[in-house]
Amino acid sequence: MSLKISVIGTGYLGATHAAAMAELGFEVLGLDVVAEKIDKLRRGEVPMYEPGLEELLRKHVAGIPGSTGRLRFTMDFAEAADFGDVHFVCVNTPQRHGEYAADMSYVDSAIASLAPHLTRPTLVVGKSTVPVGSADRLAAYLAAHAPAGADVELAWNPEFLREGFAVDDTLHPDRIVTGVRSERAERLLREVYAAPIADGTPFVVTDFPTAELVKTAANSFLATKISFINAMAEVCEAAGGDVAKLAEAIGYDDRIGRKFLRAGIGFGGGCLPKDIRAFMARAGELGADQALTFLREIDSINMRQRGQMVELARQAVGGGSFLGRRVAVLGAAFKPDSDDVRDSPALNVAGQIHLQGGQVTVYDPKGMDNARRIFPTLGYADSALEAVRGADVVLHLTEWREFRELDPQELGSVAAARVILDGRNALDPQLWRKAGWTYRAMGRPTA
Template sequence: MRCTVFGTGYLGATHAACMAELGHDVVGVDIDPGKVAKLADGVVPFYEPGLEDVLQRNLATGRLRFTTDYSDAAAHADVHFLGVGTPQKKGEYGADLKYVHAVVDTLAPMLERPAMIVGKSTVPVGTAAALGIRAREQSKVDVEVAWNPEFLREGFAVQDTLRPDRLVLGLDHARERSAWVEQTIREIYADLIAAEIPFLLTDLATAELVKVSANAFLATKISFINAVSEVCEATGADVTMLADALGYDARIGRRFLNAGLGFGGGCLPKDIRAFMARSGELGADHAVAFLREVDNINMRRRTKVVDMAARACGGSLLGANVAVLGAAFKPESDDVRDSPALNVAGMIQLHGAVVTVYDPKAVENSRRVFPTLNYATSVSEACDRADVVLVLTEWNEFTALTPADLDPVVRSRSIIDGRNCLNSTTWRAAGWVYAGLGTP
């Protein structure tokens, strides 16, 4: 089937490449000629394991191409996936929909035959219905809007697109052509449905709420264990063992119960804030008031690690030499958007320390956000003459470290495990001062 994908960032580029992998004829569209040129050359402009192979394979078959030309895209297909970003508004909690609106406002007048716009982006509830009206007001042909939210995990995006946990499709059932939309989307995902991936058909509002509700739940689970971690710190209990015990309860599960520095990235923080903002607009702000505390707990963990670093340096960070291992918000990603690791590095520098950061994939992105930090090309370079070492992203390279790896280069044998990913017994037995979050 012929389809287009608008937006070639993390979501759009992944979706375009994976739709081609499923056998469809795909055009990826973006207003940024630099992104388009890179993708057309088979280069993914961000780090995502496995994606470049999928991209290059489908460029070679001719099933996938990229363009900046909206008219080309409008003529190419009747199915247009919307995968642009919905960042947090500056100075507000709400989502900025300017990129979503720009695609619809540009595409709709160019359509020459009935078409559908299928949203993948995370948007406030009510957006899809409003976009349907907006698109039809500007188009001379019939335009249907449906919502098919993504559930991608950075580091596993290809897997999550080609073999997702579920497919959700929201339709405007009052529209006469909703059956056409459903049938078309079923054909696009025929291989996934044949593989018995659950296919859930909903109304537009439910489909929009599924994604933000999922992110709000995950954020709540992470902040819950971090709140318990604070109690563990006050009592001498071990939050890791506590989480293991909780995880055996099938109603709770162990995933997302890792206490530590907290969540970040381009989804969870801005999505729960947008959820709060939209709920307030709908008069239901009391229903999600707890998310404000979820956000507060998460941000408090960052300050906690800065305080731990100061204590490790004798009470003051002024003039201290601090090594930060990790800049991406999670391993297997180069994404530093709202990264707890990079945020902590910046705060420590503001307290007067000399901070050197190393990350296997995210150094260049970090340099653009925090150009005043020092950046290293290896663990040993970052830890050279360090007064304290902070492990803030749980890359395998860091979790595999041993005291013997760092003994020759550090000035003081002190380590803060911001992700509780190291063996505290091993480090203490080697004479290091080890500090974790929520662990004795």
């Protein structure tokens, strides 16, 4: 008998995982407590922008003409418990209000709501990013509160999705990590992931704490690499160097590699910032806080980049006040191919300049609606050309392909001044200068 899968939580992670499991051939039931979200998913509409996800949903959601019908949605925990042989918990773990620690209330609530309905042997699989030690606690809770008792097992299977590549990362992951306590749990997860394993994806079997630590360790390493090159950008600014050439040179060393070595205004989004802070908080609780004190500096370097871009913009408009100055901001999402504006460096910079009196107009290919909800007082344009119209300075802050393909000559014809600040070191300086623009990038005072 083929396994049936339930997915608890249908946000960014859960919706992607549910659609991918249907694509792999499983019958899938997605659950959420937000009626509006469930209604959209039942229509084959995604609650966020993610390339390829809506097409995948529509291919499998029951009731859509031509679909496989393998994917359905519900708000009923009893239905999900009765349906699934394997239950994936994919709810959010945001930063706790006023603290560095992770807010586990959504995970705890999902487990508490599911447990009373688990009347037969089943496997609950956590995918959320949680503080190390959570799996032990949740496994004990399930054994104590599920009618099936010890026959309800827990496994931890962290997600490694990149926004903009989530569908491919789920169907063709670069590794699958499983924290398990029994051969049965391992066997079930090998069955779930049989297709990617057959394609050569490494399947790493470990204990609960290691599985929980893998995700936070990976994100901490990526954050460290990004902040390292941004620290080098600060030194290049002071010394008159070129951080792009520096990154190219050290990137040829295969011990270092070239990825994540593009200096700019830093990382944001719903994962890296809150994950490294939660990691620090949990290390402190475990008495290992000194091991992660370096992450505090990583966080500090990252946040400092935003202020430095504001100062570059101030210099570009004469070095004084932003009052009466028109500033065009290209980018609102924290990264390209996403509409996610959570902790977006681009919006943070735009907001700082606006608060200091600048007339800021923002354009982003996908993030406009979300940006308006968070920063309703900023100006918004329907195109890059309209954002730049009348601008005294243009800030490139999210590295969308659309922005790399802009015509500098066309933009120059509507700008008040041809000055562009490349906050992502992603544009071609020669192309812009040839069109009469003053080009300036972070960490490249002489480029």
